[in-house]
Amino acid sequence: MMENVIELQHVYKAFKGFELKDLSISVKKGFVTGFIGGNGAGKSTTIKLIMNLLKPDSGTISIFGMDYKKNEKEIKQRIGFVFDSNIFYENITLAEMKKIIKPAYRKWDDTLFNQYIDMFELPLKKNLKTFSKGMKMKASLTIALSHHAELIIMDEPTSGLDPIIRSELLNILHNLMQNGERTILFSTHITTDLDRIADYITFIHNGQHIFTKEYYKIEEEFAIVKGGTNLLDRDTEQEFIGIHKTNHGFRALTANKQRTKNIFGDTVIIEKPTLEDIMLYTKKGEERC
Amino acid sequence: MQVIISNQSKEPIYRQIYAQIKKQILTNELKPGESLPSMRQLAKDLNISVITTKRAYEELENDGFIYSIVGKGSFVCEQNNEMILERKMKVIEEQLLSAIQNSKEVGIELEELKELLTLLYKEDT
Numbered sequence: 001m002m003e004n005v006i007e008l009q010h011v012y013k014a015f016k017g018f019e020l021k022d023l024s025i026s027v028k029k030g031f032v033t034g035f036i037g038g039n040g041a042g043k044s045t046t047i048k049l050i051m052n053l054l055k056p057d058s059g060t061i062s063i064f065g066m067d068y069k070k071n072e073k074e075i076k077q078r079i080g081f082v083f084d085s086n087i088f089y090e091n092i093t094l095a096e097m098k099k100i101i102k103p104a105y106r107k108w109d110d111t112l113f114n115q116y117i118d119m120f121e122l123p124l125k126k127n128l129k130t131f132s133k134g135m136k137m138k139a140s141l142t143i144a145l146s147h148h149a150e151l152i153i154m155d156e157p158t159s160g161l162d163p164i165i166r167s168e169l170l171n172i173l174h175n176l177m178q179n180g181e182r183t184i185l186f187s188t189h190i191t192t193d194l195d196r197i198a199d200y201i202t203f204i205h206n207g208q209h210i211f212t213k214e215y216y217k218i219e220e221e222f223a224i225v226k227g228g229t230n231l232l233d234r235d236t237e238q239e240f241i242g243i244h245k246t247n248h249g250f251r252a253l254t255a256n257k258q259r260t261k262n263i264f265g266d267t268v269i270i271e272k273p274t275l276e277d278i279m280l281y282t283k284k285g286e287e288r289c
Numbered sequence: 290m291q292v293i294i295s296n297q298s299k300e301p302i303y304r305q306i307y308a309q310i311k312k313q314i315l316t317n318e319l320k321p322g323e324s325l326p327s328m329r330q331l332a333k334d335l336n337i338s339v340i341t342t343k344r345a346y347e348e349l350e351n352d353g354f355i356y357s358i359v360g361k362g363s364f365v366c367e368q369n370n371e372m373i374l375e376r377k378m379k380v381i382e383e384q385l386l387s388a389i390q391n392s393k394e395v396g397i398e399l400e401e402l403k404e405l406l407t408l409l410y411k412e413d414t
Contacts, residue, residue: 031339174333195296199340214340216301272299 003029004065005151005183006050011059013045020045020207023059027202030180032173033212034198035187036275038283042207043187047155050185051081063151077106080144082137082154090129094122094139098146105147113146134165141172152176154186158193170196191275201275205282219272223257226250227268239263242281253281290319290326294335302337306345314354314365315373325355325363 006027013020020042027033037043048054049061052068052075061068063075092100094117102108117124120138131139137157144152158166170193176182188194194201194215202212213221225240228249237243239260240252253273254260261270290313294305313319326334328342335342346363349355357363392402 170336171333174336177339178327178329178333180329196336197338199338214344215338216303216341216344219301 005029005063006185007060007062007065008046008049009060009062011049011056011061013049013054013056015045018042018045018207020049023204023207023209025202025204025209025212027183027185028200029183030177031199032177032184032186032197033200033202034191034194034215034275035185035202035204036189036191036194036279037204038189038279041204043204044155045207046204047153047185047187050153051079052076077147078150080141080147080149080152082140082144082152082157091127093125093127095124097128097139098143101143107148109146109148112148113142116142116145133160134162137161137165137169141169145176150182152182152184154184154188156188157186158188158190166190166193173197191279194275203275203278203282205279206286210282218275218278221255221257222273222278223254223260224271224273224277225252225254225260225264225268226271227264231264231267236263240281240285242284242286244281244284253277253285292331292335294337303341303344303348306331306335306342307348310345310349311352311354314368319365321365321367323365325365327362 004026006025008023008025011020011023018040023042023046025046035043035046045054049056050063052061052072064078066075068075098113102110116122116138120135120142122135122139122142128136128139141152141157158169161169173184173186174197177184186194186198198215200212201215201218203210226249229245232243232245232250239256240254243250243252257270260268290310292306292309294302296302298305300308310319310325319325325331325346328346329339332339332342346355346357350357350363354366354368355363356366389402392398397405
């Protein structure tokens, strides 16, 4: 009975030197999906496709079960986009910014806007260019929340923010998720932030979807394995996604923790992987080929 | 309801939550019919994702410790404490029996085994 708010099916999009290949991903309603991948993996392109700022070469994209061709206005009303950097007009105040944006949204809520302004302690009458990165992110979030967005898309919202503001943001997101009606897609490369909030992780690499999994399944399935290089041969190396060898031993990532345990038993050390490990070793594994 | 999770533990977080709630139910700290915090509230309070608390609650439900009513929340099930105790006692007996057999195989005397048991019991707090 789980509803998908975002559904991409077999999406292709090619640019010079880069392509998204057969991307099929879905984002579940009522949950936070962490969207990870290295620079140039295709995260921004995917988000632009989801926002209808780019059109796919082929494949289908549906948002809230609707198609942009027929329901663009309706979809856009229900999406809030929170970004990290300077897409704002810089030379106006937040109060002026509100005046420009408000008419575009049927469900714009001034009371809510004022509540968030108070809560985030944002100045209404100061020029936006005087805002810190944290304030810009909060302003962006305020606008998304003030039109009752059901789907909030956040593009690197925590990059460049100090730990206190990052933690504050995560608390705000926890609060937003309380009624189970909102959905968040959170793209980031600060993967530790995802430990505290992400329900699902969607990982793309080189324009391809590697996986979407419940967060806890990652540590059930993947593991970092450490041991002596004498344990490695052509067969055992097949067990790993990526291997890092030194004179003192090897460190590798497996996607099948249980089988690795059965093969190596007590001869290796098996540890919980971080999302960074998974990104790193996926890249390493590719270089090996 | 107290739940304290460790990020350093090898045990997955949902198992930690499961074990702590289960213990509080079995020891009657959480009483039958008592309501649990919502999954989303607990996730927020523990600063973890909703899917983690969801998994813990699902397993508690599958194992008959709690039940959920859509829109109302989750509640502690009526426990038949005597039955639980009886079941536990059986398991303990079996485990002790196999410890006794193993001891006999290598000639460990009853006194020695008792000492070991006392030591281990005190260590595990």
